[in-house]
Each structure stands twice: as C-alpha cells, then as structure tokens.
Amino acid sequence: MAEAAAITAEQVKHLAELARIAMTDVELERMAGEIDTILSHVARVSEVATDEVPATSHPIPLSNVLREDVVGTSLSAEQALSGAPAQDQGKFLVPQILGEE
C-alpha cells in the first residue's frame, strides 16, 4: 500500500471538488507534485503499523462529557448573525442550494 501510484492532477481535481476549493489547472499540477512528494515520504508509517498495535486517536484518555440539562445563556440570533456575509429576516442568506429544473 505504501508504494501507491503517483498522485495525478486528475485525482487532485477530485480532492479539490470534495474539499470545495476552486483550483486552476496550473495549481492542480503543482499541488499534485507536492502532495505526491509528501505522501511518498509519510507512507513509511505503514512499515511499523502492524496489526498488534492499537490506534490512538487522542493523546490523553477521555470520556464524553455532558452538561447538566438546564437552560443556560447562549448567543442571541443577532450575535450569531453578526459575522454573516449576508442575512435576511434574522436568518443566514445563502446562494441557491438546490439545482433548478
């Protein structure tokens, strides 16, 4: 697995679409080269990641924390909207979400 094939600009284009970042062809080419360089280096991790080794997701053991079920203070609608690029009638105003038929 470590010796994966080189990352292509086409693959990076797909990643950029997943990550919602518009990129030019020049950027895609450059990014493909850079990501390939990094991956070919970091893929070494699989050399020592044997089945006997458990994964660690968090550095300190933690258990989930729930707060008391009581009403507390929270942001007002006005505060929550204060940084919005656009708003209307106390709501976030966003561009068209669904495709038009």
Added chain:
Amino acid sequence: MGEQNSPNSTGAADRDLTSLTAAQLAAGLTAGEYSSTEVTRAHLDRIEATEAQIGSFITVTPDAALAAAADVDRRRAAGEELHPYAGVPVALKDLVVTQGIRTTAGSKILEDWVPPYDATVYAKIRAAGLPVLGKTNLDEFAMGSTTEHSAFHVTRNPWDTDTVPGGSSGGAASAAAAFQAPLSVGTDTGGSVRQPAAFTGTVGVKPTYGSVSRYGIIAMASSLDQVGPIGRTVADAAALHQLMAGHDPHDSTSLREPVPDFLAAAAAGTREGSLKGRRLGVVKQIMSDGCASGVAAAFDRVLALAEAAGAEIVEVDMPSLSYALDAYYLLMPSEVSSNLARYDGMRFGLRVEPETGPVTAETVMAATRAAGFGSEIKRRILLGTYALSAGYYDAYYGSAQKVRTLVQRDFAAAFEQADVLVSPTAATTALPFGEEESGDPMALYVGDSSTIPANLAGIPGMSLPAGLAEGMPVGFQLLAPAREDARLYEVGAAVEALVSADRGGPVWQSAPTQYSSEAAAATATNA
C-alpha cells in the same frame, strides 16, 4: 530601552518599564511603585516605536488596553483584592477569539471577522485584570514555522531583522523578545510555541494536552492543539500558564484535576542543588547529528553545566520517533481538512462569488475557499482529504494513529529511565527570510521533528534559551510526562539559572533593542 538599568532592581522611577519581567512588574504594581496605566502605556509606546521594524501584531488595541489598566488602577486604589499579576500587559496570538476585537487567524478568510464571543483564555486573562495589548501575527491558521505564511505581513526576529522569528506563534514570541509585551499567549500543534521561543531567546511552553482550555481557540488539529505561554523567563511562563490553566466546562478535552502550583515549581528550581540526582534523558533519535554546530555546542554546554550541578545524563532510545514526523503529517492535515470545512462563506467570514458560471452555494464555497485560503492551507486540506478518503484511510490515517501509540509507548519507557527528556528545540538558529522557497515541502516540515513527538503523545514541553550561537539564540527543549508540567518549570528554572550564571546574565538581556531594518513590515492596524 535603558540597558544601563539593572533589571533586578525595582523602585527607580525613571527605569524603562518594558525592560522588566512580568514577575517584577507584578511586584512593582502590588507595591504601588507605578500604575498599570504607566506600564501599559510604556509597552504601547514601545510597540509604536518598534512595530514598523518588527511587525509582531496584526491588531493593536491601545484603547482597550488602557481602559483595562485604568480599571485595575482604580480597583487597586479602592483596596480591592486583585490577582497577583493584575495590571501586567499581555499579547494574544490572533488565533484566540476575542469578542469585539477582530480575530483573523492570519487568514484572508477571516480578515474582517469580529467574533461574538470570548475564548476562555481571554476571559480568564481579562478577569485577572491583565490588559491585552493586541493580537499577534502568525502563519495562516497556525500552519507554518516562520510566520511568513501570514496573509497580512511578515514578522521580523528582534535578534536579527533579516531572519524569521519562527512560527507559527512568531508574533507572540517576537513581541516578548522585542520588549513589546512581557507575556504572550501562543498555541502549539507541532512546536508552534517552542520553536519561535527558541528562535527569539524566549521561554515557551506547550502544556499537557488539556491543561489549558481551547474553547475559542481557532482549531487547527484538535487532537494536537494546545495553548501555551511565552515569556522572557521560566517564572513568567509559569505565571501565565497558571493563570490560563484549569478545567473548562466548554472544553470537554480539558483536564479535570486541580492545577499544580507552577510558580512554586519554578521557585523550587532556582534553589541550590535542585538538579542533584535529576536524570536528564538525551534522546538518540532527536537531532543527534543533524544540528548546526553552534546549536550542538550550546546544547552540549548546558548538559555539561547540568552534570556539574549534579544532574545525571542518560541516553534513551526511542525508535518510533523516526516515524513521528510522518505520522504527524498525516494526522494533522486530516484534522485540518475537517476543522477548516467550517469556512464555507455562508455563516461568517469571507464570501466570494465565482467570476463565471452559476452562483450556487457550492460554487460560492469553492470560490470563497480559493480566494480566502493561502496555498499551504490548501495543500494540507487536500492532503488530509486524501488521507481520509475511502481506500486509503487504513494505510495512511489508520497507520499514523498506530505510530502514535508507538510514540506514546516509547515515551512511557523513556520516562522510566529519565525524569525529563532534553534536546535542542530546533536544529538551527533563526533562518533568513525565504529559506522555505526551496520547493520541497518535506524539507521544511523536517524542521519540526524535535517538537512534534510531544504533541503526538500529549506530553508537556518547554523551550528555554541555551545560550547564543553566532549571536543568535539557541533553544533547549525539556519534555516531561503528561500532567508533570510542574517538573518542566522546576528543571527549566534550574537550567535557566545555570545558563545565566555561565554567561553572566540571562540570554534575553542580550537582545538588541534598536532595529535597523529599513524594509519595514506592514503596520498593524489599531482597533
């Protein structure tokens, strides 16, 4: 900067207040030798006089700082019981969310964002009465190790303005080194407090994961991020850590146990013989050979001083560390790709519409993120998206998580043999601007290899000055087991005293106070 003034004296009315440590300022304020307004104004004046050359700040907040200072002075005059450091000014990395003060994360995507709430760290600092001087520069979203990746301007190293201050907390570290602020708040995901502290001759600490609340700290990689103090002395870093630490119901990852007395630990370290019998472990795998000769010489000198003071030097073997950098550059981008998904141009921050084609939520998100993020951010988001994608998850992200387990095991074994682990903080002293432009992204990532293991394992680390190499500060890193931050302050204070005695004064007092750079950094804005 009155270099002729002894920083150990207090009481002289004409002394430059910016040359004092936070501990000295706290004592002088408590004794009524000067007011917080005078102290705060002195630092604001210093910022005004030096900011064009250094560029530590993205935003300076003189009005808010002076108002906070006046409030402390009034309460002190009224006989109120105040926090011991009330009135001592502080600078915040611009990753700390501050209500009413714009918070940029060094990114165009948050250039004009004024948060509607406060980070817990900021709330604690205000409650304790420490005036906030402003928000310091950083690599965009804390991704970088030179502060050159700020979307706004570079920050220059006060020791040599042709070199970088390190990063990502480069503004926070340079503010302390340039006497613009006695204390700074930074954040450390892979070394972002410790490496700039090393480059600027200051003391920087990455606390145990969970020691300081991260509520309101703009997230980069949530299983690695920690808030950390920067000061010119170990005791000052201890004081700021003490003030910021403690459980926060807003942060489920914050530790529940009581905060140890870090200041007492630092004081204990300065006592004669405190290093006797302490085992300092030199890690074979951390930069044994790769250091610049001046860095290696300064590091070895400190080891010799410690040994002469009764410490035992042992060598420890941590084979997994040769994989730590690789694991970090999979885990961190994966978490980055997830955390930065929130910058979508919909609810806060920048919104950019595409120049051509349909304007939908999706195309606006893509255009916003294209315009708002710098190339390093994009690279890490795409890398993380790849590492987390179906078919590659086990080989990349899953394997990296296993390496993390191995690193933790190696640390556990190493701390059986040693009380603290030591290494140079960075392989070199501060580098000139533009060194990163070599083209190989991996070459610059390797610079973090001595600091990253602590973040993977969640353990605390400190960088303090080991001395100078060709006139530039060298960082000495100490690592302790999780929840043993106090041990860092004790041993750190002992090492600091040894270095100071050896060279005839603390390293920070050798820092230049006048800067010649003509290529002025962009001026910070006043808020």
